[in-house]
Amino acid sequence: MMDLFQIKCFIHIVDQKSFTKAAFEVSISQSALSKNISKLEKELGIQLFDRSKRLATLTPAGHEFESYARKIQTDYDALLSAVKRFSTSGHLHIGSVEHMGRVGLTAPISSFLKQYPDKSVSIDIEKGDTVGLMNQLMAGKIDMAFIAHIISPISKTSNIDAYQLGQYRLYTLLLDEYHVIIGPQHKFAKRETISWQELAAERLVILNESYSLNTIIRETFRQCGLRPDIVFECDQVDTILGLVEENFGVSLLSKRIATTKYNVVAIRMDSPITRNTVLVIPKEVESHQRLAGQFAHHIINYYEDMTGGSSIRVVSGQS
Known part of the structure; x- marks a missing residue:
């Protein structure tokens, strides 16, 4: 029977125009990806991709299937988002700059997870540079991000000035230079x-x-x-x-x-040059997703206790 993972595989192939790249995106081998698509095609009784071409190209039937597949994926994501606000268990997908331990992030993450000895909460950490993490956050691919907010000593411009941050809250956890x-x-x-x-x-x-x-x-x-x-x-x-x-x-x-x-x-x-460790979280996520909000405030409280003061809210121009 057709499942959501097969639909996810199909959409990634369409977006990447490549079975190889799509396999990397969904973290399986190319052969496993091909088997999932072949199984889906067999169930539907149609061929979704024209495999005679170098790039993964949709057949007419594949084009027809695409709109329905994307709607199923969108509706499923919306369903998860809607029920997530009521849950204190589940999964968090966060982003962080490298060297988490050296700026003290591993300790509060560990202490948060210890509150759930039944393993009802899991955290997946995506590491990267600040710009890459901000792009993922804006695209809704991660729940929140720990970034390095870098500010020029002369112009006072920063590495996140290009982003519209009106719908986000930014908490400065550590001041550094x-x-x-x-x-x-x-x-x-x-x-x-x-x-x-x-x-x-x-x-x-x-x-x-x-x-x-x-x-x-x-x-x-x-x-x-x-x-x-x-x-x-x-x-x-x-x-x-x-x-x-x-x-x-x-x-x-x-x-x-x-x-x-x-x-x-x-x-x-x-x-x-200023380098502050900052937590960036969408206001909607902080306010309406119970688990994400609890995690964010656990982190903030940890740094408040560690520094003996309040975390600093970074005021954006679009607040």
């Missing part, structure tokens, strides 16, 4: 602060353009009228810290993240 990260033998190791002019003369190893920090670093140098000596970029924090530890160059990273595992020194910038 990007520090200059140097080896213990570096000439600045005993300094209290470093200027952007001094930093421009150093060999810089930084996160690459897949991270919004890269853009803000470059824009800050430009706004200061400086040309940085960037000698290495990559998407791995541990690689950068390893290079700094070996005195290959210096970097700009969160002090909380940089100093937990490596023999490096963190020096404050005289005009630092």
